[in-house]
Amino acid sequence: MIKEITIGQYYAGSSPLHRMDARMKLLLTLAFMVVIFLCKNFFSLGLLAACAAVLALLSRVPGGMLLRSFRPILMLVVFTSVLNLLYTNGADTHPLLELPVWRWTLVITREGLFIAVFTTVRILCLILVSSLLTYTTTPSMLTTGLERLLSPLARLRVPVSVFAMMMTLALRFVPTLIEETDRIMSAQKSRGSNLETGSLLKRIKAFVPVLVPLFVSAFRRAAELAYAMESRCYTGSGTRTSLKQLRLRLPDYLAAFCLLLVMAGVVALNRFFTAVI
Amino acid sequence: MSSVIECDKLCFRYPNTAKTAPPALEQVKLTVERGELLAIIGHTGSGKSTLVQQLNALLKPTQGTVFVDGKNIWENKKTVREARFLVGLCFQYPEYQLFEETVEKDIAFGPKNMGLEADEIKRRVCRAAELVGLDKLLLKKSPFDLSGGEKRRAAIAGVMAMEPQVIVFDEPTAGLDPRGKEHILQMLLRCRAETKRTILLISHNMEDVARLADRVLVMHQGKAAMHGTVEQIFARAEELTEMGLTVPCVTRIFLALRRMGLAVPPGIFTLEQGLRELLRLAAESGCAL
Ligand SMILES: Nc1ncnc2c1ncn2[C@@H]1O[C@H](COP(=O)(O)OP(=O)(O)OP(=O)(O)O)[C@@H](O)[C@H]1O
Ligand SMILES: [Mg+2]
Numbered sequence: 001m002i003k004e005i006t007i008g009q010y011y012a013g014s015s016p017l018h019r020m021d022a023r024m025k026l027l028l029t030l031a032f033m034v035v036i037f038l039c040k041n042f043f044s045l046g047l048l049a050a051c052a053a054v055l056a057l058l059s060r061v062p063g064g065m066l067l068r069s070f071r072p073i074l075m076l077v078v079f080t081s082v083l084n085l086l087y088t089n090g091a092d093t094h095p096l097l098e099l100p101v102w103r104w105t106l107v108i109t110r111e112g113l114f115i116a117v118f119t120t121v122r123i124l125c126l127i128l129v130s131s132l133l134t135y136t137t138t139p140s141m142l143t144t145g146l147e148r149l150l151s152p153l154a155r156l157r158v159p160v161s162v163f164a165m166m167m168t169l170a171l172r173f174v175p176t177l178i179e180e181t182d183r184i185m186s187a188q189k190s191r192g193s194n195l196e197t198g199s200l201l202k203r204i205k206a207f208v209p210v211l212v213p214l215f216v217s218a219f220r221r222a223a224e225l226a227y228a229m230e231s232r233c234y235t236g237s238g239t240r241t242s243l244k245q246l247r248l249r250l251p252d253y254l255a256a257f258c259l260l261l262v263m264a265g266v267v268a269l270n271r272f273f274t275a276v277i
Numbered sequence: 278m279s280s281v282i283e284c285d286k287l288c289f290r291y292p293n294t295a296k297t298a299p300p301a302l303e304q305v306k307l308t309v310e311r312g313e314l315l316a317i318i319g320h321t322g323s324g325k326s327t328l329v330q331q332l333n334a335l336l337k338p339t340q341g342t343v344f345v346d347g348k349n350i351w352e353n354k355k356t357v358r359e360a361r362f363l364v365g366l367c368f369q370y371p372e373y374q375l376f377e378e379t380v381e382k383d384i385a386f387g388p389k390n391m392g393l394e395a396d397e398i399k400r401r402v403c404r405a406a407e408l409v410g411l412d413k414l415l416l417k418k419s420p421f422d423l424s425g426g427e428k429r430r431a432a433i434a435g436v437m438a439m440e441p442q443v444i445v446f447d448e449p450t451a452g453l454d455p456r457g458k459e460h461i462l463q464m465l466l467r468c469r470a471e472t473k474r475t476i477l478l479i480s481h482n483m484e485d486v487a488r489l490a491d492r493v494l495v496m497h498q499g500k501a502a503m504h505g506t507v508e509q510i511f512a513r514a515e516e517l518t519e520m521g522l523t524v525p526c527v528t529r530i531f532l533a534l535r536r537m538g539l540a541v542p543p544g545i546f547t548l549e550q551g552l553r554e555l556l557r558l559a560a561e562s563g564c565a566l
Contacts, residue, residue: 180373183368183373184373184374186330186335186368187366187368187371187373187374188374189335189361190333190335190361190365190366190368190436191361191374191386191387191390191435191436191439192358192361192362192387192390192391192439193386193390194358194390197354208376209374209376209386212376213373213374213375213376216373216376216421217373
């Protein structure tokens, strides 16, 4: 059961998106998200959705995997669209549909329908580009990119590289801890502890025999890792170079240029057509 | 008397593995007789640990089922729980399962889950601690203050205190020093002699297997490749070598002696047998040893 959680979902590949500089990918993803929120009508949003689709194709991540990343927020999307659909008061006098339900009438207006579709597409686009980022960038590259982007903050004495190291280590140990939890759970189940049934309180109590060994081993691991790092002269201060060098290449600049074009297109389309919201 | 564990055509695939990869267990047939010591050997990754986790219902087979004491353990929730108590499982590196404040409480965890009376729990804890050779003074200590070997014994006692009909030991001597290893193995033999339990032992040490086991199951790539008495299995030295396994050192020496033309019997598996045979040879050829 515990194995189904995937963190740092990376899909190994060598597509143009995979080869891009992590810093540029991070920045462009952020910019893309901002642009998604700049959209005011279906034309500009359509342009962005098309761009997102092209990116998805470029990444060569299988469609099934992309769909899977939508699953966790499916409930949220359905919920917000239903609310938008029912709670928007239209300006026009003819509602699209009037459904009598017991003592109330459900009124669905043109505006309601538009806004529901609009927000749904918007959320899906957001999820798509952010999961494309994690699908095409290894967690270690992501943290390196983030570290480089935030490095100006080091001037203000923010320990950026230490934070980046902490993040890398945390990501590194997630699978290990999941495996460990599995092993401990099996061992305690063999001793008859009942982890699956019973009331909530009972189940929380039943997890003590799992959590105690888990914490003990996590602390032991942390101490061992600290010794190992210190014996290799890691101090946290000082300038460190990186094994994997990040380098901006022509495709990165091209991608930035494309995004600028799209941004201009969105602004123009917003201008020419009436806004939905 | 029927077999205590029986399964046939047992298949299992870890749910998170690719559909194209070979399953972790494939058509495994296994019978364990009451009171025997069955050793399970096999290359790493051959599915030994996966197999024993089927026996106490920790993993549900994708095909086939397991019978313990003649009952299908997957019949309903109750039989699943019963299986956990009938077959005790002592994992590889069991010391990470320790969690209570004192060793005594930790050993009592299993019996408590069985819903036993306080007196009975106390009796079982004492008995298990004595069987594994844990000092009485240690019982009041925190399990995290014990040495590595003591932790191992405390963890094993935690499984033994449930007094299951079958105890499975998954590489109980891994990572211990020679004396610690011998301690654990002697404890195993004592437990067997005093309680007449059925024991399953997973081991990579062929000498131990030859010395302790009645029968041997050889796992290879998720399949039960061979199943028979120690003599039958170690007589097939070439096949074992092909599977990345080996026969005991003594056996190899005697096989070499045979190839050199000495009249020694083929089935020599333990040091004692080897010594006896060498003395006999010496006496026959007339030189004093
Ligand atoms: N939790 C798991 N998820 C997925 N695959 C697993 C899992 N545990 C084991 N496997 C796979 O199942 C196969 C059998 O593993 P198993 O642990 O049973 O081997 P083993 O014979 O006990 O090896 P060892 O001697 O190293 O302990 C291996 O190929 C392993 O990669
Ligand atoms: Mg194993």
